Amino acid sequence: MPRPGRNTYSDQKPPYSYISLTAMAIQSSPEKMLPLSEIYKFIMDRFPYYRENTQRWQNSLRHNLSFNDCFIKIPRRPDQPGKGSFWALHPSCGDMFENGSFLRRRKRFKVLKSDHLAPSKPADAAQYLQQQAKLRLSALAASGTHLPQMPTAAYNLGGVAQPSGFKHPFAIENIIAREYKMPGGLAFSAMQPVPAAYPLPNQLTTMGSSLGTGWPHMYGSAGMIDSATPISMASGDYSAYGVPLKPLCHAAGQTLPAIPVPIKPTPAAVPALPALPAPIPTLLSNSPPSLSPTSSQTATSQSSPATPSETLTSPASALHSVAVH
DNA sequence: AGTTGTTTAAGATTTT
DNA sequence: AAAATCTTAAACAACT
Numbered sequence: 001m002p003r004p005g006r007n008t009y010s011d012q013k014p015p016y017s018y019i020s021l022t023a024m025a026i027q028s029s030p031e032k033m034l035p036l037s038e039i040y041k042f043i044m045d046r047f048p049y050y051r052e053n054t055q056r057w058q059n060s061l062r063h064n065l066s067f068n069d070c071f072i073k074i075p076r077r078p079d080q081p082g083k084g085s086f087w088a089l090h091p092s093c094g095d096m097f098e099n100g101s102f103l104r105r106r107k108r109f110k111v112l113k114s115d116h117l118a119p120s121k122p123a124d125a126a127q128y129l130q131q132q133a134k135l136r137l138s139a140l141a142a143s144g145t146h147l148p149q150m151p152t153a154a155y156n157l158g159g160v161a162q163p164s165g166f167k168h169p170f171a172i173e174n175i176i177a178r179e180y181k182m183p184g185g186l187a188f189s190a191m192q193p194v195p196a197a198y199p200l201p202n203q204l205t206t207m208g209s210s211l212g213t214g215w216p217h218m219y220g221s222a223g224m225i226d227s228a229t230p231i232s233m234a235s236g237d238y239s240a241y242g243v244p245l246k247p248l249c250h251a252a253g254q255t256l257p258a259i260p261v262p263i264k265p266t267p268a269a270v271p272a273l274p275a276l277p278a279p280i281p282t283l284l285s286n287s288p289p290s291l292s293p294t295s296s297q298t299a300t301s302q303s304s305p306a307t308p309s310e311t312l313t314s315p316a317s318a319l320h321s322v323a324v325h
Numbered sequence: 326a327g328t329t330g331t332t333t334a335a336g337a338t339t340t341t
Numbered sequence: 342a343a344a345a346t347c348t349t350a351a352a353c354a355a356c357t
Contacts, residue, residue, distance in 0.1 A: 017347060036329065060348060066331050073330085083357065084329050 014217040020102040031133035033088035070109040
């Protein structure tokens with residue numbers, strides 16, 4: 001093999017599809033949702049390949065966001081000014097990638113629309129995720145320290161069986177894991193606990209960067225960050241992931257208007273599912289008053305507040321979606 | 326005017 | 342080979 005020129009490796013096209021890349025970006029954010037521009041930023045920061053031909057791939061990316069059911073749009077609340085909506089992963093698309101690996105998607109995630117008894121409405125998922133994000137946010141702001149058990153499991157509630165305990169080495173958590181640097185100097189792991197059976201994030205990157213076998217096309221993955229980060233992230237107004245923290249923090253301090261606005265409203269007014277109860281109820285027992293209003297006024301039909309145990313099981317099962325082959 | 330989002334269409338690549 | 346998946350292009354609406 002001809003000896004590659006200097007930036008040959010890192011400029012190679014990463015083995016990830018746009019769906020994978022987008023999912024990575026979203027998953028990497030504290031609230032599990034990002035505006036389009038931040039998704040761009042995430043990808044460009046980590047994959048030099050995508051610093052060129054932006055017109056081309058960004059169009060493709062947008063196409064994927066709109067086209068694939070696994071991405072749902074979450075409207076901004078008035079206190080979150082900015083362009084465009086947030087994008088999140090559909091709560092039930094956890095098993096979209098085989099064994100959690102983002103290398104290649106094996107099943108297409110498709111929302112079942114045939115079932116008109118319990119249609120999966122993006123709006124519901126969006127609403128659910130908004131609350132999730134809010135909870136995460138508040139947890140962030142309130143606790144200050146590391147997030148107590150902020151598991152992706154919250155998203156894996158979908159009926160699809162997922163090897164929840166195991167995360168493939170190529171799983172997003174393993175790929176992008178690193179530390180968040182909080183403004184106050186706090187640092188916490190962005191990751192869920194990684195099963196010790198699999199290579200730890202830094203092992204992965206070590207393999208990739210120094211041996212040149214695995215991840216030459218990626219910057220800023222776990223382990224590299226503390227030593228030297230060759231990328232431009234430091235120059236920006238972004239925290240480690242290119243995620244602006246200010247709107248979040250600022251949001252946590254105020255009363256949240258709570259707007260469960262459906263973005264893709266179902267034409268025929270379908271009997272609304274019971275409002276998605278706020279999961280992780282115990283997490284924020286002493287959190288700012290800001291978040292309670294939202295969850296209660298989201299849907300008119302929040303008849304009986306679910307008990308904590310109930311809340312944890314229901315939301316995603318209410319979202320009827322499936323990974324079809 | 327630029328960004329964001331939706332949609333259609335078609336070619337390429339990979340899997341079965 | 343067929344099917345599924347992925348990529349790219351492009352037109353267009355809505356919004357900032």
